[in-house]
Structures are given as structure tokens and as C-alpha cells.
Amino acid sequence: MKDLPRLAQPVHVRELGEGPRRVLALHCTIAHSGAWKGLAGLLGQEATFTAPDMLSHGRSPDWDRQGDFYDRITEIALAQLTGSMDLIGHSFGAAVALRLAVERPELMRSVVLIEPVFFAVAVQDAPELIERHGQDAQPYMEALSAGDEALAARLFNRMWSTEGSPRWPDLPESTRAAMIRGIHVVPAVDQALFADRVGLLQPGVLDRASMPVLLLRGSLTHHVMAAINEGLARRLPDAASAVVDGAGHMLPISHPGEAAAQIRAFWAGG
Structure with missing residues (x-):
């Protein structure tokens, strides 16, 4: 895959928890890094969360409209990956996490994708x-x-x-x-999410994400999410899928206890 452009804008990065496990957490669209407070509060003795605010979100500056937004946020996340980390992404943040898992697998120990809005999977499957x-x-x-x-x-x-x-x-x-x-x-990332502009679904590409992956979704989320999670679980080399009963798309915020239990068990098994 081609190198990302270097169009730096400084972003705000929040740190949560104090545990030895180093986690990079990528929030969803129209949220911010504080969305991880509930989950990090429950896992904070086990892990330290590094959580950047996307451009135009939280305390980060507005996107300057230079370059491609998906590329820019991937670049920002990549800058926070140091050594072997566990990656957790939610919604659009999970789509970025999936790309990083393919492009830089050597930098991560495991990946949790919560409600990844990588619609290109469902374009093919459903x-x-x-x-x-x-x-x-x-x-x-x-x-x-x-x-x-x-x-x-x-x-x-x-x-x-x-x-x-x-x-x-x-x-x-x-x-x-x-x-x-x-x-x-939201419309700025349509080509990445619906048309797979980066080519993650090209033959053999997802095989590069060889680390353990957990796919989480809520039982009450949009129907398309089941097709995405199940499709990714079939395509990734080492993936497990789980459903949080009673939760919707915002499950890491609305159901942090259930999400933490799933992630803790996944880490222990991995």
C-alpha cells in the first residue's frame, strides 16, 4: 500500500488508566476521546489508554480540508502506535484500526473492532x-x-x-x-468505507492482519452491522465475534461493563 501523505496538524491526545497494558483507542465520528472514560475506568488497572481526538472533534483543531480525511486520521493514529500495543476502535475509529492492522501489524498485539462501519464488506455480502x-x-x-x-x-x-x-x-x-x-x-469518508478506496478487500490483503481480532457489536444496532462483523470474521485470519445483548451502536459508551468483560476475556485468551 502507498505511503500516507505527511500533512500534519497537531491533535489533542488523552491518557486514561494506569495499567501496564498499552492501548490505543480510536473513537467514533461526532464523539471525542472522552468517550473511552467508562471503558478505561473499568480496565484502568490493567491498561493505559492513549486516545487521540480526531480532527474536527474534541480538543483537536478543525480539519483543514487538505488531503483525504481517512488518510489523515490514519496518519494521526499511526503516530501514537509505539512498540507492541493493543488497539481498540469504535465505528469509524474501528475502520481506521482495521486499516492499521493490515498496514502495520508489527506494531500491535491485538485488535478490538467495535461496530466497524466498513460498509464495503456488506456491499459484497449483503x-x-x-x-x-x-x-x-x-x-x-x-x-x-x-x-x-x-x-x-x-x-x-x-x-x-x-x-x-x-x-x-x-x-x-x-x-x-x-x-x-x-x-x-461523514460524507468525506464514503469512498473509503463504501467503495474500499484503500483496497482492504483485495485478495490476500486482510491476511496481513494476523494478530488476534475481536469483533463486537450490539444486538440492537443497525442490521448492516451484523453483515459487516460476520463478513470480517470470515475474512480475517484470527478473528472472533461477539454480541452485547441490549446494546446498540454506541455500546462502549452505553454498556462499558459488558464491553470491558468481553475485552478482558479476549485479552486473557490471546
């Missing part, structure tokens, strides 16, 4: 679910096209939430503002 996802995504995409980022963030958040999730008016104003700030990056 096109009917991709069509359904497109129908569900149409309202927020139309809002983005109309320039209404506040409505787009609200609709995007609703699509990936469950019935029990806090409603938009009940979220703190700062949380709503952070989601609105980051929503513009």
Missing part, C-alpha cells in the same frame, strides 16, 4: 442491507446537502441510537455543539 442503510441515511444526507449541519447531526445521532438513548433536546448543549461540529466529515 447489498440489500446496504440499500436499507442508504434509505435510513437519506434524511441526514439531505440535511447536509442543504447546509443544515444541526439537523444533519441530530438525524445522524438518531439513526445510530436506540430507543433508550437520550433524545437530542435532552443532550447537553456542549454535546450537541460537538456533534454539529464534526458532522461534515
Whole structure:
């Protein structure tokens, strides 16, 4: 694979926990590194989490629109990988983690992919679910096209939430503002996530990710996620898949105890 461009922007990096295991944690779109507080609090005696804020998220600067966003966030994550680390990614962060597992497997001991939104797997395996996802995504995409980022963030958040999730008016104003700030990056990664621009699904490429991989999803998440997780489990050399009952797409935030139990058992087995 080609080298990533060097278009550096300084980003904010948070450290959580104090355990000997070194973990790189990559958050989802329209969240921030603080999303790992619950999980790191439960695993903090075993692991120290290094958690960067993506560009246009958290305390990092806004994306300068230079280069490709997927490349830029991969570059930022790669800069935090030192020696043998365990990698945990959620949603878009999990898509970045998957790419790193292929491109730099020597730098990681294990990988946990929580609800990886690498839709290209379902494009191949379950096109009917991709069509359904497109129908569900149409309202927020139309809002983005109309320039209404506040409505787009609200609709995007609703699509990936469950019935029990806090409603938009009940979220703190700062949380709503952070989601609105980051929503513009969603269409910027379509070619990477849906069309596999990087070529991760080309024959033999995923074989490079030879470390143990755990694929986690919630039982109440969007139907397309089951196809993605199951498809990746079939394609990766050493992968296990698990489901957290009662959780949706935001399971590392909504169900940190169950996620921590799954990760702890995975680490012990690996």
C-alpha cells in the first residue's frame, strides 16, 4: 500500500488508566476521546489508554480540508502506535484500526473492532442491507446537502441510537455543539468505507492482519452491522465475534461493563 501523505496538524491526545497494558483507542465520528472514560475506568488497572481526538472533534483543531480525511486520521493514529500495543476502535475509529492492522501489524498485539462501519464488506455480502442503510441515511444526507449541519447531526445521532438513548433536546448543549461540529466529515469518508478506496478487500490483503481480532457489536444496532462483523470474521485470519445483548451502536459508551468483560476475556485468551 502507498505511503500516507505527511500533512500534519497537531491533535489533542488523552491518557486514561494506569495499567501496564498499552492501548490505543480510536473513537467514533461526532464523539471525542472522552468517550473511552467508562471503558478505561473499568480496565484502568490493567491498561493505559492513549486516545487521540480526531480532527474536527474534541480538543483537536478543525480539519483543514487538505488531503483525504481517512488518510489523515490514519496518519494521526499511526503516530501514537509505539512498540507492541493493543488497539481498540469504535465505528469509524474501528475502520481506521482495521486499516492499521493490515498496514502495520508489527506494531500491535491485538485488535478490538467495535461496530466497524466498513460498509464495503456488506456491499459484497449483503447489498440489500446496504440499500436499507442508504434509505435510513437519506434524511441526514439531505440535511447536509442543504447546509443544515444541526439537523444533519441530530438525524445522524438518531439513526445510530436506540430507543433508550437520550433524545437530542435532552443532550447537553456542549454535546450537541460537538456533534454539529464534526458532522461534515461523514460524507468525506464514503469512498473509503463504501467503495474500499484503500483496497482492504483485495485478495490476500486482510491476511496481513494476523494478530488476534475481536469483533463486537450490539444486538440492537443497525442490521448492516451484523453483515459487516460476520463478513470480517470470515475474512480475517484470527478473528472472533461477539454480541452485547441490549446494546446498540454506541455500546462502549452505553454498556462499558459488558464491553470491558468481553475485552478482558479476549485479552486473557490471546
